[in-house]
Amino acid sequence: MATLIKERRIVQERAPSPEAGVIRLEPGDDPAAVAHALAGAARVEVSFPKFGDGRGYSIAKLLRTRYGYRGELRAVGHITRDHLYYMERVGFDAFELREGEDPAGALSAFETFSVSYQRD
Amino acid sequence: MYTYDPVDQRIVDERVAQFRDQTRRFLAGQLTEEEFRALRLRNGLYIQRFAPMLRIAIPYGLLSSRQLRKLAQIARRYDRGYGHFSTRQNMQLNWPRLEEVPEILAELATVQMHAIQTSGNCIRNITTDHFAGIAPDEIVDSFAWCEIIRQWSTFHPEFSYLPRKFKIAVNGAVHDRAATFTHDIGLHAVRDLKGEIGFRVIVGGGLGRTPILGHVIREFLPWPHLLTYLEAILRVYNRYGRRDNIHKARIKILVKDRGPEKFRDEVEAEWAQCRDSAATLTEDDVRRIESRFTRPQHEKLDPVDPVAGPGFANWAKRNVHGHKVRGYAAVTLSLKKTGVPPGDVTSDQMEAIADLAERYSFGELRVSHEQNLILADVRSRDLPALWHEARELALATPNIGLLTNIIACPGGDFCALANAKSIPVAEAIQERFDELDYLHDIGELDLNISGCMNACGHHHVGHIGILGVDKNGEEWYQVEIGGNQGETRLGAKASLGRVLGPSFARAEVPAVIEKLIGCYLERRDSEAERFVDVVHRIGIEPFKESVYGNAHQRAADRSRARALA
Numbered sequence: 014m015a016t017l018i019k020e021r022r023i024v025q026e027r028a029p030s031p032e033a034g035v036i037r038l039e040p041g042d043d044p045a046a047v048a049h050a051l052a053g054a055a056r057v058e059v060s061f062p063k064f065g066d067g068r069g070y071s072i073a074k075l076l077r078t079r080y081g082y083r084g085e086l087r088a089v090g091h092i093t094r095d096h097l098y099y100m101e102r103v104g105f106d107a108f109e110l111r112e113g114e115d116p117a118g119a120l121s122a123f124e125t126f127s128v129s130y131q132r133d
Numbered sequence: 134m135y136t137y138d139p140v141d142q143r144i145v146d147e148r149v150a151q152f153r154d155q156t157r158r159f160l161a162g163q164l165t166e167e168e169f170r171a172l173r174l175r176n177g178l179y180i181q182r183f184a185p186m187l188r189i190a191i192p193y194g195l196l197s198s199r200q201l202r203k204l205a206q207i208a209r210r211y212d213r214g215y216g217h218f219s220t221r222q223n224m225q226l227n228w229p230r231l232e233e234v235p236e237i238l239a240e241l242a243t244v245q246m247h248a249i250q251t252s253g254n255c256i257r258n259i260t261t262d263h264f265a266g267i268a269p270d271e272i273v274d275s276f277a278w279c280e281i282i283r284q285w286s287t288f289h290p291e292f293s294y295l296p297r298k299f300k301i302a303v304n305g306a307v308h309d310r311a312a313t314f315t316h317d318i319g320l321h322a323v324r325d326l327k328g329e330i331g332f333r334v335i336v337g338g339g340l341g342r343t344p345i346l347g348h349v350i351r352e353f354l355p356w357p358h359l360l361t362y363l364e365a366i367l368r369v370y371n372r373y374g375r376r377d378n379i380h381k382a383r384i385k386i387l388v389k390d391r392g393p394e395k396f397r398d399e400v401e402a403e404w405a406q407c408r409d410s411a412a413t414l415t416e417d418d419v420r421r422i423e424s425r426f427t428r429p430q431h432e433k434l435d436p437v438d439p440v441a442g443p444g445f446a447n448w449a450k451r452n453v454h455g456h457k458v459r460g461y462a463a464v465t466l467s468l469k470k471t472g473v474p475p476g477d478v479t480s481d482q483m484e485a486i487a488d489l490a491e492r493y494s495f496g497e498l499r500v501s502h503e504q505n506l507i508l509a510d511v512r513s514r515d516l517p518a519l520w521h522e523a524r525e526l527a528l529a530t531p532n533i534g535l536l537t538n539i540i541a542c543p544g545g546d547f548c549a550l551a552n553a554k555s556i557p558v559a560e561a562i563q564e565r566f567d568e569l570d571y572l573h574d575i576g577e578l579d580l581n582i583s584g585c586m587n588a589c590g591h592h593h594v595g596h597i598g599i600l601g602v603d604k605n606g607e608e609w610y611q612v613e614i615g616g617n618q619g620e621t622r623l624g625a626k627a628s629l630g631r632v633l634g635p636s637f638a639r640a641e642v643p644a645v646i647e648k649l650i651g652c653y654l655e656r657r658d659s660e661a662e663r664f665v666d667v668v669h670r671i672g673i674e675p676f677k678e679s680v681y682g683n684a685h686q687r688a689a690d691r692s693r694a695r696a697l698a
Contacts, residue, residue, distance in 0.1 A: 067293065095172055098288075126144060129288065132411035
């Protein structure tokens with residue numbers, strides 16, 4: 014069972030999550046290539062293989078703003094609470110935390126900053 | 134001086150709480166070394182050779198006397214009573230304790246300071262001309278634009294985990310005193326025929342182990358589009374910059390691999406999609422930021438030419454600079470006295486400098502990328518009095534722009550990356566050229582020293598650059614000549630130095646510099662022709678000969694060495 018945070022709530026999801034209709038993007042993938050399929054997707058997963066690999070942030074931003082994706086956008090991989098504030102702001106609404114990360118503690122990360130400079 | 138509004142303050146306060154929690158989780162074993170490393174770095178905290186090093190942000194080098202007093206107090210309480218001004222206009226503390234860093238940050242927050250993004254793979258401190266706002270050759274006051282970029286880049290959600298660090302410099306004057314061609318992005322404020330402000334955009338410059346000068350990818354970017362254009366550049370870099378090799382991860386490599394034209398086309402295509410988005414600037418945005426800056430209220434003064442003895446004259450010639458307001462001048466307090474590590478300042482000195490700033494310059498200072506402090510708004514008639522006081526504090530060495538105004542990184546005395554020490558080399562050179570008349574006769578010369586190829590001491594753009602190298606565990610020094618940080622005078626473009634030849638033992642370095650200077654003095658066509666101008670005019674061969682002997686002799690030496698081997 015994977016622990017998920019979805020829309021700022023802890024969700025226990027029966028493993029494996031349904032794979033049908035899931036689009037999974039690796040950091041080097043171009044979101045433009047899946048733009049045509051977004052409307053029918055069950056969800057889109059963006060992979061973060063390393064703590065410091067930030068390509069997925071641009072992918073999320075483009076999916077939300079350029080390609081108009083409105084469904085579940087899930088960050089998976091090496092994710093700790095320290096990423097969540099940024100990830101939510103580029104459009105992620107679901108997060109699979111890395112093993113060992115306490116999901117209850119992680120929820121507080123959404124409140125780390127109450128204001129921001131950028132007009133997203 | 135930029136003064137925080139409630140949003141600025143809240144962000145800094147919340148950052149302190151966040152970092153306190155991250156430190157706690159690391160000490161409790163909930164964050165791995167690697168994870169905490171990525172987090173602490175973006176808060177300026179390194180683990181160095183002997184202790185952690187904390188880099189404190191001084192946005193665009195602008196500092197109030199109140200802030201400087203706080204830095205003095207922090208250095209005394211949490212460190213060893215001194216700090217180091219870096220080439221990126223920041224301050225570094227060399228001996229804080231990891232557990233106490235959250236406390237230091239909390240203290241900084243009380244004077245509107247922080248260590249946000251002073252390291253790590255994110256957008257770093259925005260740097261600019263240390264004469265911004267007062268320079269006679271000003272096109273625009275760059276401070277407000279720097280602050281606009283600072284805010285936009287602070288915790289930018291999309292660009293906080295870049296392939297590598299990212300440095301932006303802004304120049305607002307005719308002359309480039311911000312080294313814009315050696316930054317990831319350099320921005321030159323310019324005005325079009327209608328007087329509208331825009332920016333020339335330079336991308337892909339940098340020093341380090343692959344020194345490259347930046348390329349102009351846009352001649353005129355109207356100011357409302359500044360942030361969306363930066364967004365386009367950063368997005369292309371974030372997506373396509375290399376992440377497989379730390380030494381190839383800077384944007385300069387991407388620009389080089391793609392070619393500047395193709396890179397520009399990609400940026401323009403990206404920008405076509407994101408221009409006019411919410412980040413587009415309005416006049417209200419700019420006015421709001423400008424209104425947060427307090428400005429010195431200058432008096433109406435008649436210009437005076439203070440007369441005093443020859444000591445004052447030397448100082449006035451080197452350390453006093455023009456001001457756009459009549460009757461005022463800018464003064465550089467030199468942190469380059471022989472025997473003191475370049476850029477180092479003690480807590481006692483910081484407090485005394487804060488006091489000088491309050492009495493002579495509206496309580497404000499600037500940190501220059503040459504690691505000195507500037508009092509930017511001094512009444513010309515006060516210059517002799519200020520000179521006396523600065524001299525008492527050992528801050529009046531009349532060497533700005535001269536050979537002993539050495540830029541140096543902390544080097545092997547402190548830094549874990551260094552191959553060799555820089556501070557003792559700087560000191561030995563300063564001792565060799567301590568004679569003032571000689572120093573002034575040599576004229577303008579930038580001498581820069583880095584302890585390793587990461588080039589924090591900007592050796593590639595020193596007129597003379599010295600690089601510490603490791604040869605079988607021993608410290609050796611390679612010498613370059615002909616580098617130039619930028620068009621600080623018209624016609625003298627930014628350039629990278631060329632390596633003179635085989636490296637030298639530390640003890641040989643001062644004599645090598647002396648030979649180079651001897652060669653220059655023989656060949657300059659007038660006192661106005663600087664060392665670097667001569668190198669560019671006649672090439673490096675005569676300098677090589679002055680150091681290694683002529684080519685014929687070098688070949689003979691080599692064959693003798695081969696015969697003996």
